[in-house]
Amino acid sequence: MFYRENGQFKISYSKDQALLTISQDKFFIFALVAFSLLIVPFIASDYWLTAILIPFLVFTLAALGLNILTGYAGQLSLGTAAFMAVGAYAAYNFQIRVPNIPIIFSFIGGGLIAAAVGVLFGLPSLRIRGFYLAVATLAAQFFIPWLLIKVEWFSNYNPSGVITTPPVTFFGFIIDTPVSKYIFILVIVILLTILAKNLIRSKIGRSWMAVRDMDIAAEVIGIPIMKTKLIAFAVSSFYCGVAGAVYAFLYLGSVEPDGFNIDLSFRILFMIIIGGIGSVMGSYFGAAFITLLPILLENIIHFLAVALSITISSAVTSVLQLLIFGALIIFFLIVEPHGLARLWSILKEKLRLWPFPY
């Protein structure tokens, strides 16, 4: 009823190949983009922008990167945070060592260096699979932060290996207010999402999925396994690298290698598991679930405590929040093992049939 594609005929090839073929989808996505670009900056408080929306967007980007590798190409990786670290440190070095380099080139450069490192650590994937590959990518997770601390050149000889990012300017605009940072990151995320969506529909994306589903069969029908896997590593690490650079430059402003630890890698992995493996939309859902829900829970608990005039210590709040959060994750995985993205498509299906389901 609400979501019906009846009567929407694709009368040309370009219409058939469009990203969003159904007009309801088109309307919804454009409205969402317009809302987040044009209205959110005016209504959101600084707290919402800096503490909630910016980290959400950054983690979405990282989750998108991991989803390309794990969800589409089927290569399990635990090195996401390390690739983010490479992106952050590389972008920092581009900014301070190349005079007058535009920030966008630094971010792209950071992403490309991360891609190169990703390919390097992706080489074992040609021989090993599944959990064994996860362990091999774990090597990146431990090696890269260690290297960044060890070699002082990377942090411009900071005594403790910490980098503080120089101010970000974009065509003369100084990006330092929460609103400008938010818009800047949002535009990057939108552009990279469109790129990812298109990559996945292209020949490369289809060969990723073929390799994921059965690599021997893929090889038999003529897909070059080595090239496909390494491209997956490169593209995924590029996304993670850009996410890391954005994380350092526009969210934290200053990072230490230890910040990119295994916990962060796991967090991003949980995002794609909960959001939906092998779904671009799922990266958004997962990042939202993991970053927003704890804050929402904490605010609800705080509000209840005040409303019922009982004092709950912050430690209890935190434990309660972990309990509820953990229970919700288990609940979701039991009810919908394919993630929130699958729930979304079920909802769409339901809306299509409503009010006369058969």
Next chain:
Amino acid sequence: MRKLSFLSFIFIFFLNHLYAEDSQFFGIAGYRVGPYAAGGTPFFTGYIDYLKLLNERDGGLNKVNITWEECEFEYNTAKGLECYERLKTRGKTGPTAIHPMSTGVTYGLMDKAPKDEIPLITLGYGRTDATDGRVFPWVFPLVTNYWSQASAIIEFINQKAKDGIQGKKIVLLYHDSAYGKEPQNVIEQEAKKLKFELVKVPVPHPGNEQQSQWLQIRKERPDWVILWGWGVMNATAIKTAQKVGFKRNKIVGNWWAGSEIDTEAAGGKVAKGYYAATLNLSGSDFKVVQDIKKYVYDKGKGGNEKYLGTVLWNRGVVAALVTVEGVKKAQSKYGNKVMTGAQVRWGLENLSLSKDDLKKLGFGDMVPPIKLSCENHEGAGLTRFQQWDGKQWTVASDWIGGDKKLVRNMIEKSAAQYAKEKNITPKCL
């Protein structure tokens, strides 16, 4: 009816907020949950206990009531920043001053806090070069910073060692992280200057297995070991030292390796003789601790009595002291009312606590006298050493300053580089 009572709850909720408006609000981002809860809990308990004492005993700060809110961040940087943003919106004038108590959060707030005009107090951690207040006007690495401490440890060994440190072999056993790398530059330069041999032995995080490191130390046969550890690494180091037969009274820990948690986890007696640096003395004989017991705990309002007088609880009390004294100093200029972040910054920068002032406040010898200026946001730069006697810490030295000139030069150089990277023109606010 039910709806009505719910509405009245909301009404009371806002009324509370209105009522609370005329108070000095202290925003606290703390951690009592997670991997470092053992260190965070006593610190934040002490911090809040001192605020409670002021409300109970003095009726607040020059009659301005004190309120606070604690936000739990579990030592997680992203959560810490969320806490900061949340606390920023509470209270009439924001969170007064923030103690990040975590390296990650400190670095994350370095750029944000000045824009929000909120002072950052990093008591015994954080960026050492923030001591140069011309480049970092909003950051206060109060009492003593890492480099001063490292230099003081060398001086302490120089005093303790038979015929000085020259020609001796020193092992620096450090947590292999940004934190563990921080003192190395200073100690290397001291090694050149004082002519001792330095061997650096890293311990990977978390450091609960140090057999190979201590075997290497045994092979090296050093005269002293400096332990620059964190968390579980400290107790493991002490236990493993006993296993390989290295004398504990030849090990000097830094102040994050020098609390009861570390020595008791090593088994109490095993740690006997172990030295550790500190920027505040432990013990509950100080008048302020007795007052907290009398006015807060005896009224049943305290946090947890078992922490009273421990190293980290006392450090929390000291952290509250310097914050509160910064506010009071600001009040002496701007009047006895609620202070804003910018006013507190001025108060902190002009803070001066002489020996007599500390005595009057009931702190006695717990902390060294503190005097800040625009160039010097550290205040004291003095470190004291304690020795574990098997049950508690005993004082083992006077306040030691280390090589101040060397440290100051390094700070200015590092701060200047930061200013260059960030396009900051160093100046006093």
